[in-house]
Amino acid sequence: xxxxxxxxxxxxxxxxxxxxxxxxxxxxxxxxxxxxxxxxxxxxxxxxxxxxxxxxxxxxxxxxxxxxxxxxxxxxxxxxxxxxxxxxxxxxxxxxxxxxxxxxxxxxxxxxxxxxxxxxxxxxxxxxxxxxxxxxxxxxxxxxxxxxxxxxxxxxxxxxxxxxxxxxxxxxxxxxxxxxxxxxxxxxxxxxxxxxxxxxxxxxxxxxxxxxxxxxxxxxxxxxxxxxxxxxxxxxxxxxxxxxxxxxxxxxxxxxxxxxxxxxxxxxxxxxxxxx
Amino acid sequence: xxxxxxxxxxxxxxxxxxxxxxxxxxxxxxxxxxxxxxxxxxxxxxxxxxxxxxxxxxxxxxxxxxxxxxxxxxxxxxxxxxxxxxxxxxxxxxxxxxxxxxxxxxxxxxxxxxxxxxxxxxxxxxxxxxxxxxxxxxxxxxxxxxxxxxxxxxxxxxxxxxxxxxxxxxxxxxxxxxxxxxxxxxxxxxxxxxxxxxxxxxxxxxxxxxxxxxxxxxxxxxxxxxxxxxxxxxxxxxxxxxxxxxxxxxxxxxxxxxxxxxxxxxxxxxxxxxxxxxxxxxxxxxxxxxxxxxxxxxxxxxxxxxxxxxxxxxxxxxxxxxxxxxxxxxxxxxxxxxxxxxxxxxxxxxxxxxxxxxxxxxxxxxxxxxxxxxxxxxxxxxxxxxxxxxxxxxxxxxxxxxxxxxxxxxxxxxxxxxxxxxxxxxxxxxxxxxxxxxxxxxxxxxxxxxxxxxxxxxxxxxxxxxxxxxxxxxxxxxxxxxxxxxxxxxxxxxxxxxxxxxxxxxxxxxxxxxxxxxxxxxxxxx
Numbered sequence: 001x002x003x004x005x006x007x008x009x010x011x012x013x014x015x016x017x018x019x020x021x022x023x024x025x026x027x028x029x030x031x032x033x034x035x036x037x038x039x040x041x042x043x044x045x046x047x048x049x050x051x052x053x054x055x056x057x058x059x060x061x062x063x064x065x066x067x068x069x070x071x072x073x074x075x076x077x078x079x080x081x082x083x084x085x086x087x088x089x090x091x092x093x094x095x096x097x098x099x100x101x102x103x104x105x106x107x108x109x110x111x112x113x114x115x116x117x118x119x120x121x122x123x124x125x126x127x128x129x130x131x132x133x134x135x136x137x138x139x140x141x142x143x144x145x146x147x148x149x150x151x152x153x154x155x156x157x158x159x160x161x162x163x164x165x166x167x168x169x170x171x172x173x174x175x176x177x178x179x180x181x182x183x184x185x186x187x188x189x190x191x192x193x194x195x196x197x198x199x200x201x202x203x204x205x206x207x208x209x210x211x212x213x214x215x216x217x218x219x220x221x222x223x224x225x226x227x228x229x230x231x232x233x234x235x236x237x238x239x240x241x242x243x244x245x246x247x248x249x250x251x252x253x254x255x256x257x258x259x260x261x262x263x264x265x266x267x268x269x270x271x272x273x274x275x276x
Numbered sequence: 277x278x279x280x281x282x283x284x285x286x287x288x289x290x291x292x293x294x295x296x297x298x299x300x301x302x303x304x305x306x307x308x309x310x311x312x313x314x315x316x317x318x319x320x321x322x323x324x325x326x327x328x329x330x331x332x333x334x335x336x337x338x339x340x341x342x343x344x345x346x347x348x349x350x351x352x353x354x355x356x357x358x359x360x361x362x363x364x365x366x367x368x369x370x371x372x373x374x375x376x377x378x379x380x381x382x383x384x385x386x387x388x389x390x391x392x393x394x395x396x397x398x399x400x401x402x403x404x405x406x407x408x409x410x411x412x413x414x415x416x417x418x419x420x421x422x423x424x425x426x427x428x429x430x431x432x433x434x435x436x437x438x439x440x441x442x443x444x445x446x447x448x449x450x451x452x453x454x455x456x457x458x459x460x461x462x463x464x465x466x467x468x469x470x471x472x473x474x475x476x477x478x479x480x481x482x483x484x485x486x487x488x489x490x491x492x493x494x495x496x497x498x499x500x501x502x503x504x505x506x507x508x509x510x511x512x513x514x515x516x517x518x519x520x521x522x523x524x525x526x527x528x529x530x531x532x533x534x535x536x537x538x539x540x541x542x543x544x545x546x547x548x549x550x551x552x553x554x555x556x557x558x559x560x561x562x563x564x565x566x567x568x569x570x571x572x573x574x575x576x577x578x579x580x581x582x583x584x585x586x587x588x589x590x591x592x593x594x595x596x597x598x599x600x601x602x603x604x605x606x607x608x609x610x611x612x613x614x615x616x617x618x619x620x621x622x623x624x625x626x627x628x629x630x631x632x633x634x635x636x637x638x639x640x641x642x643x644x645x646x647x648x649x650x651x652x653x654x655x656x657x658x659x660x661x662x663x664x665x666x667x668x669x670x671x672x673x674x675x676x677x678x679x680x681x682x683x684x685x686x687x688x689x690x691x692x693x694x695x696x697x698x699x700x701x702x703x704x705x706x707x708x709x710x711x712x713x714x715x716x717x718x719x720x721x722x723x724x725x726x727x728x729x730x731x732x733x734x735x736x737x738x739x740x741x742x743x744x745x746x747x748x749x750x751x752x753x754x755x756x757x758x759x760x761x762x763x764x765x766x767x768x769x770x771x772x773x774x775x776x777x778x779x780x781x782x783x784x785x786x787x788x789x790x791x792x793x794x795x796x797x798x799x800x801x802x
Binding site: 009010012141142143160163164166167170171175178179181182183184185186187188189190204207208211212215216219220221222223224225226227228229230231232234235236237238239240 | 367368379381387390397398400604625626637642644655656690
């Protein structure tokens with residue numbers, strides 16, 4: 001058995017992408033999500049997927065990191081895709097998952113080409129959203145992001161909620177592992193029976209994690225107050241990320257390309273597909 | 277620097293407390309009672325006393341956390357640099373006084389060192405060009421210049437402590453309080469932190485240190501306060517302390533090496549291996565894709581025998597906790613074997629292995645699962661089916677009584693103090709009498725009385741044939757209560773010897789090899 005280790009969060013590098021203004025990266029993330037959600041096409045999804053992989057490579061981040069982010073969500077993504085597959089009843093039927101069981105009873109759950117195409121599309125789009133978000137987190141220093149958000153007049157207190165979340169998530173992940181190890185060390189059979197084991201794990205994990213988290217948050221709040229957090233409505237920053245020409249250029253080109261793609265595929269030509 | 281004898285000629289106090297009484301909400305006993313105190317600029321003050329004597333509460337009052345963040349009844353006044361804490365916010369007071377709490381992980385806000393040290397300065401609206409030199413100065417002050425480009429989550433415990441100290445001292449507040457700054461640190465890192473405190477003091481700051489183990493700080497201190505039941509029982513110079521050993525021991529403070537009158541189990545003869553570890557090697561999976569994996573444990577070979585109390589020592593990050601997780605079967609070795617009574621421990625699930633091996637983790641909050649203290653003690657025996665339920669009930673009360681927890685048996689474990697929670701976690705693995713007890717740093721935040729209480733029970737278990745492996749940084753506790761010493765260096769077993777001989781080896785090692793690639797000292801084979 002291996003205890004899991006966490007590496008969620010910002011990965012310090014000095015790439016061109018890292019050096020961009022956090023708002024630029026955020027804008028590109030939003031535009032990618034808009035494209036992903038709006039243009040339901042496997043070719044578009046594949047293109048965005050390739051674009052994101054190039055983003056990881058350009059940022060100097062190993063693709064293992066990218067797929068590591070996906071690993072934890074793969075069960076959820078597969079479940080959603082499966083639901084899509086089972087409940088799409090229109091299109092050319094390939095076979096039924098449950099054949100007729102008796103005269104007049106069945107068949108159930110037709111598997112259609114459209115269903116397969118929809119399931120693949122949905123899975124691909126979810127994967128793209130996860131990869132895009134993970135890339136944003138990996139290349140954006142949260143403290144710089146908070147500073148950049150204040151230039152949009154967003155109070156720094158809200159921004160710091162994000163910083164704290166990014167700081168605490170790996171800690172809670174680690175603590176969750178420790179709590180589950182402690183359960184087994186105390187003879188609680190969380191490693192026996194898939195469902196019963198899971199239920200025991202949940203039951204005996206919630207309270208220790210909750211109290212530990214509350215304690216941490218209390219101490220952290222005091223440590224922040226003790227260093228003057230909230231002393232004034234505004235604060236200064238060690239490095240304030242200015243929005244420079246390259247940022248303007250990237251945001252403008254991204255908006256133009258997104259608008260062009262949306263206009264073309266929604267109003268001029270039908271969306272291209274490989275399947276379905 | 278002032279002392280109690282020259283108060284009359286001193287300038288006005290930097291801290292003045294008058295008739296302070298404070299009771300936490302929901303408590304019927306005051307944590308501080310009619311406390312009066314004056315501290316002067318440049319003082320280096322040790323605040324000691326048993327767990328629950330009010331030391332941390334006093335620190336919270338000085339920093340303004342009480343009454344602003346902790347609900348309760350606050351009477352009297354606390355003035356810090358002529359600001360009454362009741363009428364000034366914590367943020368306002370932060371420019372005058374800094375409170376550095378025990379756990380650095382709970383105080384790091386940002387994800388890299390420079391941002392962390394800059395955090396307070398940014399809050400106080402220092403311009404960017406003034407922040408940069410201040411970061412350099414603060415990191416230098418804690419001897420941490422080499423840390424400036426690091427991510428906070430890659431720092432070791434000692435490095436985190438340094439960064440937290442730097443982030444507070446960067447604010448240049450003239451008074452700094454340290455709440456058990458070295459409780460989690462190994463001797464080498466402890467020395468580094470003490471040097472940092474010494475440097476800060478030399479720069480003219482008033483330093484207050486809350487500690488159970490006061491000896492390393494005595495040479496620096498100008499004044500020592502001993503607290504008991506919310507009051508100051510002793511206020512004097514450290515050089516007067518040697519006349520008061522009984523008073524100190526009564527207050528749970530260890531000044532001299534501890535003494536223990538019970539017969540220490542010899543652990544001999546060693547003809548029987550209870551737990552046999554052979555060529556154990558383990559490497560953690562890579563945390564970040566750019567880091568190079570290094571073995572956390574390298575080729576460890578040793579055995580534990582019935583009746584032994586073995587201290588497991590080594591610097592932070594040397595592999596002590598990893599070894600305990602391995603022995604509990606929670607990690608799978610890359611190579612090597614672990615046998616309990618000739619049976620490979622990995623042939624059974626951990627939840628079954630728990631019948632024979634009990635592990636106590638460092639943080640008690642991670643291992644409290646039941647809704648009452650009594651249920652907590654009964655939890656393992658309920659799942660393991662030993663002893664029988666009626667017998668378990670009787671035993672539970674006995675164990676709770678021995679640990680001083682019987683009055684709380686119907687309370688939630690989460691309402692107990694940290695020290696009580698720590699005792700409860702140990703009590704909770706004793707009912708089913710495991711043959712091997714693995715204890716990971718059980719003494720953090722425990723006063724002398726509680727250490728003694730825990731170790732007396734540990735000795736009883738050993739005398740009944742259990743083997744105990746105890747991870748600790750405390751050489752005095754090792755010398756007093758243990759029979760054998762294992763010392764890990766960088767995942768390797770460097771010393772395996774009877775305690776007296778092992779500590780001599782350790783002294784030689786620290787004098788000659790700390791910070792360098794060590795020469796392997798002769799390891800006494802079984």
